[in-house]
Amino acid sequence: MYMKHKRIPDETIRRLPLYLRGLVFLLQEGHLSVSSEKFGDYVGVNSSQIRKDFSYFGEFGVRGVGYDIRKLAIEIKGILKLNEIHKAALIGAGNLGSAIISYPGLQLYGFDITAVFDNNTHKIGKKIRDIEILDVAKLGILKKKNIQIGIITVPRNAAQETADALVKAGVTGILNFSPCYIIVPKNVKVITIDIAGYLARMPYYITAG
Amino acid sequence: MYMKHKRIPDETIRRLPLYLRGLVFLLQEGHLSVSSEKFGDYVGVNSSQIRKDFSYFGEFGVRGVGYDIRKLAIEIKGILKLNEIHKAALIGAGNLGSAIISYPGLQLYGFDITAVFDNNTHKIGKKIRDIEILDVAKLGILKKKNIQIGIITVPRNAAQETADALVKAGVTGILNFSPCYIIVPKNVKVITIDIAGYLARMPYYITAG
DNA sequence: AATTACTTGTGCTTGCGTTCACATGCACAA
DNA sequence: TTGTGCATGTGAACGCAAGCACAAGTAATT
Ligand SMILES: NC(=O)c1ccc[n+]([C@@H]2O[C@H](COP(=O)([O-])OP(=O)(O)OC[C@H]3O[C@@H](n4cnc5c(N)ncnc54)[C@H](O)[C@@H]3O)[C@@H](O)[C@H]2O)c1
Ligand SMILES: NC(=O)c1ccc[n+]([C@@H]2O[C@H](COP(=O)([O-])OP(=O)(O)OC[C@H]3O[C@@H](n4cnc5c(N)ncnc54)[C@H](O)[C@@H]3O)[C@@H](O)[C@H]2O)c1
Numbered sequence: 370m371y372m373k374h375k376r377i378p379d380e381t382i383r384r385l386p387l388y389l390r391g392l393v394f395l396l397q398e399g400h401l402s403v404s405s406e407k408f409g410d411y412v413g414v415n416s417s418q419i420r421k422d423f424s425y426f427g428e429f430g431v432r433g434v435g436y437d438i439r440k441l442a443i444e445i446k447g448i449l450k451l452n453e454i455h456k457a458a459l460i461g462a463g464n465l466g467s468a469i470i471s472y473p474g475l476q477l478y479g480f481d482i483t484a485v486f487d488n489n490t491h492k493i494g495k496k497i498r499d500i501e502i503l504d505v506a507k508l509g510i511l512k513k514k515n516i517q518i519g520i521i522t523v524p525r526n527a528a529q530e531t532a533d534a535l536v537k538a539g540v541t542g543i544l545n546f547s548p549c550y551i552i553v554p555k556n557v558k559v560i561t562i563d564i565a566g567y568l569a570r571m572p573y574y575i576t577a578g
Numbered sequence: 579m580y581m582k583h584k585r586i587p588d589e590t591i592r593r594l595p596l597y598l599r600g601l602v603f604l605l606q607e608g609h610l611s612v613s614s615e616k617f618g619d620y621v622g623v624n625s626s627q628i629r630k631d632f633s634y635f636g637e638f639g640v641r642g643v644g645y646d647i648r649k650l651a652i653e654i655k656g657i658l659k660l661n662e663i664h665k666a667a668l669i670g671a672g673n674l675g676s677a678i679i680s681y682p683g684l685q686l687y688g689f690d691i692t693a694v695f696d697n698n699t700h701k702i703g704k705k706i707r708d709i710e711i712l713d714v715a716k717l718g719i720l721k722k723k724n725i726q727i728g729i730i731t732v733p734r735n736a737a738q739e740t741a742d743a744l745v746k747a748g749v750t751g752i753l754n755f756s757p758c759y760i761i762v763p764k765n766v767k768v769i770t771i772d773i774a775g776y777l778a779r780m781p782y783y784i785t786a787g
Numbered sequence: 788a789a790t791t792a793c794t795t796g797t798g799c800t801t802g803c804g805t806t807c808a809c810a811t812g813c814a815c816a817a
Numbered sequence: 818t819t820g821t822g823c824a825t826g827t828g829a830a831c832g833c834a835a836g837c838a839c840a841a842g843t844a845a846t847t
Contacts, residue, residue, distance in 0.1 A: 386778035413759035550622035569595035572659035
């Protein structure tokens with residue numbers, strides 16, 4: 370893959386999964402190629418923004434024609450390192466955790482939740498979607514299983530200790546749904562999704578005055 | 579409330595719920611006042627960023643002393659229009675929808691999901707957390723109930739039609755969990771949370787090379 | 788070969804957001 | 818009343834991101 374020497378904006382990285390998803394669905398709808406203009410309308414991003422985002426990584430389109438959807442999707446998968454399956458572990462098999470385990474949408478990006486943990490003795494040993502819930506004390510097996518990604522869906526007050534345990538088990542990427550700031554070594558990436566926080570902005574936007 | 583004439587950055591609005599949450603939890607831990615430095619460490623934001631964010635709305639602190647947590651929380655609630663309870667409707671009582679209905683964390687910001695809809699005849703009439711699931715065909719009652727906020731947790735291919743129905747029912751703010759771009763009139767605010775998209779960035783960050 | 792229609796890739800401008808650095812102001816003590 | 822310590826509030830500098838506008842390149846037609 371041809372690579373530019375420029376710094377890549379983090380906002381660009383943030384949009385790439387959105388683009389990839391859009392391309393996959395366009396393919397499913399029977400399209401084979403698309404212009405930046407049409408694609409921009411489809412995913413809700415300005416067309417020159419899209420062209421610029423791609424330009425950081427190479428020249429993926431054909432002037433006067435547009436982009437080959439299949440080819441572009443492969444390029445983006447490569448950039449995001451989504452070419453191979455990524456195994457992930459989920460800690461906290463509660464309401465949200467169960468929903469995420471059952472969510473087929475993660476497959477689109479090549480993710481597979483292959484290990485689930487909890488500390489509730491009533492839940493340990495049971496299964497969700499054919500995956501047995503394990504005792505969180507056995508988190509150490511992630512190293513053996515070579516799992517690098519952890520998803521935290523435990524209550525807020527258990528989030529930091531869970532993160533610590535994940536790091537100890539060799540995890541280098543954490544997706545955190547608990548509404549709190551988590552401290553990790555700087556070689557570990559944490560992405561926190563604060564669902565309630567998104568909703569909390571709504572009244573500001575929709576209330577007159 | 580004293581108001582500056584400056585334009586307020588959207589990123590500032592995005593951080594306010596985070597601040598409010600941090601303040602509430604600090605209060606629960608017994609603190610009464612906090613400095614921007616300490617608070618910054620607590621929520622994971624640079625301290626001068628915090629001071630600047632507040633400065634768009636007034637002078638909430640005391641020089642040499644810090645911020646009165648209770649007072650600051652009230653100010654932020656006022657800015658975000660979270661002083662009164664906001665009723666919300668949720669469409670799609672599936673895995674994710676059920677988790678969100680059961681989530682107590684929305685109360686912190688004053689949200690109350692008072693109406694739930696689905697189109698599955700097996701679900702209509704049943705209850706989740708004492709809330710009866712209604713037929714989505716009856717979405718029109720939102721106008722009578724004066725509900726302004728809708729939460730979409732239906733499958734992707736039903737998201738746009740659900741949004742259309744919500745808009746028709748008078749909703750002006752939509753929190754959308756479906757992985758797709760939704761088109762609405764410009765007096766309606768849509769916030770889309772693409773959970774899988776967050777996870778999809780992880781391999782880029784944690785993979786060497 | 789020349790013309791037309793179309794769309795990409797990108798230099799440049801503009802705008803937005805973050806961080807620095809310090810003057811300002813408060814509290815408390817001597 | 819003066820001095821010391823501390824933390825806020827903000828102008829100014831910096832850095833990052835978005836969008837414009839057009840040259841460059843492709844395809845199809847005459
Ligand atoms: N439910 C939602 O829609 C929602 C929305 C936004 C954020 N969240 C956040 O996600 C997290 C989980 O929410 P939930 O509604 O699924 O809660 P839940 O109580 O249904 O589930 C939490 C699970 O974690 C387990 N657990 C508790 N402590 C543990 C520990 N130390 N180690 C391992 N497992 C442990 C519990 O046994 C339980 O199964 C919370 O932090 C919550 O704030 C939830
Ligand atoms: N489950 C997750 O963890 C998760 C994560 C990220 C995104 N999402 C997204 O959230 C949405 C819901 O996911 P889910 O896992 O809860 O799916 P689900 O299938 O469990 O639930 C969907 C619900 O919507 C109902 N429904 C379908 N069409 C409808 C219509 N036209 N009107 C009203 N109700 C309708 C169904 O009867 C069902 O109860 C999907 O768009 C999914 O992509 C889910």
